[in-house]
Amino acid sequence: MNVFKYYVDVVTLILKDGVLQPLAVVWMDRRYKVDKVLSVRETYSKAGGSGICYRCLFGGQERSLFWERNRWFLESETFIPELLEKNH
Amino acid sequence: MKRVIVHSDINHCYAQLEEMRDPSLRNIPMAVGGSEEKRHGIILAKNDLAKTYGIKTGESLRQAKAKCPQLLIIHPDYDSYMYYTEKVKDIYRQYTDQVESFGLDEAWMDLTHSQLLFGDGIELAQKIQDEVYQKLGLTVSMGVSFNKVFAKLASDLFKHKGFALITEDNFQQMVWPLPVEELLMVGSRTKKKLNEMGIYTIGSLAAAHPELLSKRFGVMGLLLKRYAAGEDDTPVRHKDYQRPVKSVGCSKTVVKDIESIGQLQEVFRVLAETAAVRLKADHYKGSVVSIWLRDTDLKGKGLQMKLSQSTDLARDLLNAAMQLVYKLNLEEIKLRSVGIHVSGLVHKADVDQLDLFTPPDDRIRQRALEKTMYEIRKQYGYDSCRFASSKVDAEITDFDPLGLLHQVHPVGVLDGPVKV
Numbered sequence: 001m002n003v004f005k006y007y008v009d010v011v012t013l014i015l016k017d018g019v020l021q022p023l024a025v026v027w028m029d030r031r032y033k034v035d036k037v038l039s040v041r042e043t044y045s046k047a048g049g050s051g052i053c054y055r056c057l058f059g060g061q062e063r064s065l066f067w068e069r070n071r072w073f074l075e076s077e078t079f080i081p082e083l084l085e086k087n088h
Numbered sequence: 089m090k091r092v093i094v095h096s097d098i099n100h101c102y103a104q105l106e107e108m109r110d111p112s113l114r115n116i117p118m119a120v121g122g123s124e125e126k127r128h129g130i131i132l133a134k135n136d137l138a139k140t141y142g143i144k145t146g147e148s149l150r151q152a153k154a155k156c157p158q159l160l161i162i163h164p165d166y167d168s169y170m171y172y173t174e175k176v177k178d179i180y181r182q183y184t185d186q187v188e189s190f191g192l193d194e195a196w197m198d199l200t201h202s203q204l205l206f207g208d209g210i211e212l213a214q215k216i217q218d219e220v221y222q223k224l225g226l227t228v229s230m231g232v233s234f235n236k237v238f239a240k241l242a243s244d245l246f247k248h249k250g251f252a253l254i255t256e257d258n259f260q261q262m263v264w265p266l267p268v269e270e271l272l273m274v275g276s277r278t279k280k281k282l283n284e285m286g287i288y289t290i291g292s293l294a295a296a297h298p299e300l301l302s303k304r305f306g307v308m309g310l311l312l313k314r315y316a317a318g319e320d321d322t323p324v325r326h327k328d329y330q331r332p333v334k335s336v337g338c339s340k341t342v343v344k345d346i347e348s349i350g351q352l353q354e355v356f357r358v359l360a361e362t363a364a365v366r367l368k369a370d371h372y373k374g375s376v377v378s379i380w381l382r383d384t385d386l387k388g389k390g391l392q393m394k395l396s397q398s399t400d401l402a403r404d405l406l407n408a409a410m411q412l413v414y415k416l417n418l419e420e421i422k423l424r425s426v427g428i429h430v431s432g433l434v435h436k437a438d439v440d441q442l443d444l445f446t447p448p449d450d451r452i453r454q455r456a457l458e459k460t461m462y463e464i465r466k467q468y469g470y471d472s473c474r475f476a477s478s479k480v481d482a483e484i485t486d487f488d489p490l491g492l493l494h495q496v497h498p499v500g501v502l503d504g505p506v507k508v
Binding site: 048063 | 226
């Protein structure tokens with residue numbers, strides 16, 4: 001299965017020890033609450049790029065949210081060409 | 089304890105980093121190269137598909153495009169390459185404090201003593217190799233041996249997450265049959281000379297008569313023999329080690345050809361100012377100035393001179409450079425890149441040797457002038473303070489190696505303590 005990456009706005013809580021905690025992701029003008037962070041580890045994305053991967057639960061859905069250097073991207077199997085173009 | 093030295097190499101580094109960031113690049117011939125418009129257009133790294141077209145690192149973009157018209161050229165993003173290669177070395181530094189960089193993409197590490205904490209060194213090296221792939225999606229090839237020279241050689245044996253082990257028991261079978269140019273420090277010139285002496289393999293270099301080698305290469309010959317025989321015992325440097333500065337240089341490939349002495353002088357002025365700033369920043373003075381000129385056919389010419397006293401003044405460097413230019417007696421000027429290089433460095437406070445003919449405060453005043461110019465530029469950008477002569481051909485001097493060109497720091501932004 002092809003995977004794509006989309007840079008997204010993320011409401012993030014920065015804890016006092018520097019740890020990042022994503023609270024909500026803004027995707028096509030809608031806000032999706034992160035219900036739970038299931039795991040955190042450094043790895044690369046099949047869609048390209050590497051960083052700290054937060055496996056998150058949105059409603060019943062699991063998605064990988066990557067902290068790459070200084071911004072967030074979301075891995076998704078949905079292909080949205082317009083969004084991909086904006087990525088660069 | 090037996091030494092466990094690892095050399096790791098990020099395979100075709102820049103190209104692989106681009107592929108990591110955008111995996112679709114793996115399916116097309118792609119190379120990272122400088123920009124043709126700014127005229128430093130050479131291939132810096134290529135991916136596997138580009139390699140099948142016979143594209144070579146170091147050749148011009150034009151040559152590469154001739155071999156493979158659909159070749160995608162990506163401009164280098166050094167900031168990002170530095171970030172990711174440091175990330176790779178951060179992984180190494182978790183396991184040992186002896187990590188010595190050899191360029192951005194290569195490093196040695198000494199795992200000898202790490203074995204007490206993490207277990208067998210060879211397994212640990214494999215684990216580190218996996219960890220780099222798992223965390224960053226990058227493949228590094230690794231060579232493990234009992235010295236740095238063989239470790240480096242081993243890492244070159246197999247690309248793509250290759251892993252090779254050269255031990256004290258097997259190096260005669262593994263290393264000695266290899267061509268002599270595979271050895272560290274044997275470049276194309278040394279190779280040619282060694283071949284003339286009938287030495288084609290590393291084994292025959294190890295067996296060569298020391299006197300013959302020292303006659304031909306001096307101490308270097310003996311060093312090479314030691315390397316070939318596996319007797320290299322140089323330590324892997326501590327991660328915080330910084331090589332002492334031996335020289336300061338600055339060079340530039342200009343946007344258009346330099347065609348007159350006047351243009352050359354203005355380019356040298358910028359280079360001399362930069363070299364002087366670097367000298368002053370580290371409290372060095374240099375006594376040998378050399379210049380390097382490369383014409384449009386990419387042929388190079390160079391010359392050097394010793395100054396009557398060590399200096400850190402841009403004025404002296406520029407004067408020396410121009411004297412050398414006149415000495416070269418160029419028939420026709422058509423230059424593409426030029427450089428200035430200061431060596432014979434000494435650590436000296438701001439004291440100057442007086443001489444009979446110049447006013448005693450001459451150098452003090454000049455230093456104050458240069459310092460002031462630098463400070464103005466640092467605060468208000470490079471263009472805020474320039475020689476009028478640089479405006480005769482503003483295009484050719486429109487560069488600033490110190491990166492102050494667009495820097496504007498209004499006074500007072502970070503003046504005084506930061507209040508929270």
